[in-house]
Amino acid sequence: MNLIQKKPLTELGYHFIDTTWLPKGKDEYYLRDQQWGKHNIYRKLNAQEIEILVRNDNTSDDWNNIFVSNEFNPQLVQHCHFFGMVRIGKLEPYFLEFHNLRLPVGLYNSTICACDFGDNVVVHNVNFLSHYIIGNEVIIANVNEMATTDHSKFGNGIIKDGEQENIRIWLELCNENGGRSVMPFDGMLPGDAYLWTRNRDDDALQQQFKAFTEKQFDKKRGYYGKVGDRSVVKNCKIIKDVTIGTDAYLKGANKLKNLTINSMAGAASQIGEGCELVNGIIGYGCRVFYGVKAVRFVMASHSQLKYGARLINSYLGNNATISCCEVLNSLIFPAHEQHHNNSFLCAALIMGQSNMAAGATIGSNHNSRGADGEIIAGRGFWPGLCVSLKHNSKFASFTLISKGTYMQELHIPVPFSLILNSEHDNTLKIMPGYWFMHNMYALARNSWKYVDRDKRTDKTQEIEYDYLAPDSVEEMITSLPIMELATAKAWYAARGNTIEKLSEQALLQKGRELLLVHPDEVARLTILAENMENSHRRVQLLKVHKAYSLFRELIVLYGIRNILAHTDSTIHSFAALQTIGKSAKRSAWTNVGGQLMKADTLEDLKARIRKGKINSWAQVHEAYQEIGKQYAEDKLQHAVASMLYVQGLSPKDFTAERFAQNLQQSVSTMGWITACIHQSREKDYQNPYRNMAYESKEEMEAVIGKLEDNGFIQQTVAELKQYKKQVKNLQKDWAL
Known part of the structure; x- marks a missing residue:
């Protein structure tokens, strides 16, 4: 049975905070006054203003509870019903226009209950507007219900005075069983979510994270919803317990409940038609359009949900876009792209710079016995068309997975790999270094575009987008002995020799020798890997002879590029480099x-949190900035x-001559990368099957542009010239 309470009309607009929760000596407006800050600039209505208001078909339960500014114009309030204390700012005979919507300043055809209004607001046809603080030059038109309750939490994972713990909102990230749940809060960064979802066995750390969140918000009841200056809300159905920043634009939403919508000039957030958003935090500069459904979620700044996307129990990182598809129980780092209606992501940690293809099913329960599995994928994760993965699986950085159903758990520690499920010979095939050999254009361009598209106004966390960075380079270094060991075993197996009496060190040495000295011989071997799939079938490594030398070259390039980046600041001579x-x-x-x-920096951060030296999320964020x-x-x-x-050099062996060789090698590697970028894009112009869609070369170039006009390729050529010049100048300055 629905519990419908019947109360005297004289109570409508009053007793917002039950007396049980009112501090001694405070009235029900004390928090409202703190939030508004302008409550002392208003006066009561005079008799003439009341007369005009009544003539304009306005009513109030008590005209003495209507307060206005000196520039109030009663002619601009018509057909409104007021309950409780209402304060109205300046109203002048203007109209406000936004996106061709033109409405006169004032309050019209609305029921208004205990609200404060700034200057020159537009309120038209709001069936019920209750307990809101409205900023200056705000437009609110054609809204069914816009109300705030006394226990509003605005999407934060807190509880108010008198509430039970079981109503607290948690985000069940990374795992469907709730074992990695976190309490969402306004301002939550991707790093916060990551730290909280990990370290689940560290009770002291977990309790600190919860305490930080509790401390960030008080338990008092009675906070009003707010709409910031210049925000526009039109044609929406239900808005309940939502606080909205400045310059936001909400149009045609079906239901918005228990939300914080951050927005400001220069980073305005927008919510469009048919959206239903419940229990969430929306960051600055976000876009949510066209039938999106989101429940228990956080959207970091400048992220987007579009075209019927469903985001549930998930954190979406900065500058990420999800369209059409379904994402559940996932923690997604910045720069994620997922655009296809039939892709599905569940119970996953995706570490950014990622792209989900159509038909990808990542973490589906249909290929697992339980709902407690996880997928962990490093930066640059790219599951291709119709990829289906099984929990638990883990992937190194920049893993590309070819179309197919992967029936067993995978652990791929080799970065920049192509994963292929070869059904005709029942083999899992892995090509290390695929991106470098076959699609350098996409790899390099993606690193560039993520920097170019980083729209964050608050860069508390310094996000790394370069494909050659400490995480990926460490994985490359870890991969070298994997390739060495597998190569040695393959070489002995090809000769029918047993290896039981050989130590692992001897095998590594043999594999290294083969890969460095006899790559052609390695190319003819069938090289098998171990412990990468939970099955008894073969796992074959492809083109190891090429990937091994490429990894070594690129690690040297990584070193030289970082040295060159510091020659203008901290490294002024080869002696200084030797000291480093x-x-x-x-x-x-x-x-x-x-x-x-x-790792030790992270451990120090956690230790400081555990010991109370860092005692708030604000201080955690300061630590991110320090790091x-x-x-x-x-x-x-x-x-x-x-x-x-990677060169087997001790600091003592690192001579000026060796450094000069490394410089020249890096120039050669950069030249090769630039050529590969051009070649991998050129293939799209030379492939006859791509060309057949066009009647002529001219038509193709009209559609996709000329290769020689490609701005990114031109940029890489210019960067190569600059790099060569920089190396030449350094050799001259350091007399190398």
Whole structure:
């Protein structure tokens, strides 16, 4: 039975806060007055103003509870019904126009209950507007219901005085069983969500995260919803317990409930037709359009949901876009793209710079016995058409997965790989370094475009977009012995020799020798990998002889590029570089919401949180900024150490002559990369099956543009010239 309460009309607009929860000596307006800050500039209506208001078919339960500014014009209030205390700012004979919507300033045909209005607002045809603070020059038109309750939390995972713990909103990220749940809060960064979802066995750390969130908001009842200056709300049905920043644009939404919509000039957020959003935080500069359904979610700044997308129990990182598809129980780092109606993402940690193809089913329960599995994918994850993966699976950075159903769990530690399910010979095939060999254009362009499209106004976390970075380079270095060991085993197996008496070190040495000295011989081997799929079938590594040398070359390039980036600031001579080489050390790195951190830096951060030296989310964010300021130096140390390691050099062996060789090698590698970028794009122009869609070359160029006019390719050519010049100048300055 519906519980419909019948109360005296005289109570409508009053007793917003039950006396049980009112502090001693406070009235029901004390929080409202704190929020508004302008409550003392209003006066009561005079007799003439009341007369005009009544003549204009306005009513009030008590005209003494209507307060106005000195510039109030009663002629601009018509056919309205007021209940409770209402304060109205300046009303002048103007009309406001936004996107061709033109409406006169004033309050018209609306029921208004205990609200405050700024100057020159437009309120037209609002059936019920209750307990809101409306800023200056706001337009609200054709809204069925816009109300705030005394226990509003505006999407934050908190509870108010007198509420039970079981009503708290949690986001069940990364795992459907709720074991990695976090409490959402306004201002939550991808790194916050990551830290909270990990370390689940660390009770002290977990309790601190919960305490930070609780402390960020008080438990008092009675906060009003707000609509910031210049925001426009039109043709919406239900808006309940929603606070809205400045310059926002809401049009045609079906239901918005328990939300914070951050918005400001220069980073305005928009919500469009048919959307239903419940229990969420929407960051600055977000776009939500056309039938989107989102429940229990956080959208970081400048992210987008479009065309019927469904986002449930998920965190969407900055500058990410999800269209048409369904995403559940996932933590997604910045720069994620998912555009296809039939793609599905569930119970996953996706570490950014990722792209989901049509038909991809990542984490479906249909290929698992339970709902407690997870997918973990490093940066640059790209499952291709109709890929189906099984929990639990884990992928290194920049993994491309070819079309197919992968029936077993996968653990792919080799970055930049193509994964292929070869059904005709029942083999899982892995091509390390695929991107470098076959699609350098896409790899390089993606790194560039993510930087170019990073619209964040708040860059608290320094997000790494380069494909050669500490995380991917560490994975490349880890992959080298995997390839060495597999190569040695394949070589002995081809000769019918047993390896039981050979140590792992001996096998690694043999594999290294084969890959460095006899790559042609390696190319003829069938090289098998171990522990990459939970099955008994073969797992074959392809083109290992090419990938191995490429990884080594690129690690040297990574080192040289980072050295060159510091020659104008901290490294002024080869002696200074040698000093860095003596102290430089490699270590594990972690992707914390798109921001890369050394493992020991991350452990120090967690220790400071655990011990109370960091005691709020604001201080956690300050720590991110401190770590970000140190990142370039940490990256340099890692780059130098990695370059020396991959060449088997000690700091003592790192001579000026060897450095000069590395410089020349890096120029050669950069030249090769530039040529590969051009060649991988050129294939699209030379492929006869691509050309057959056009009647002539001229038509093709009219449709897709000329190859020689490609701006990104032109940019890479210019960068190569600049790089060569920089190396030449350094050799001259350092007398190398």
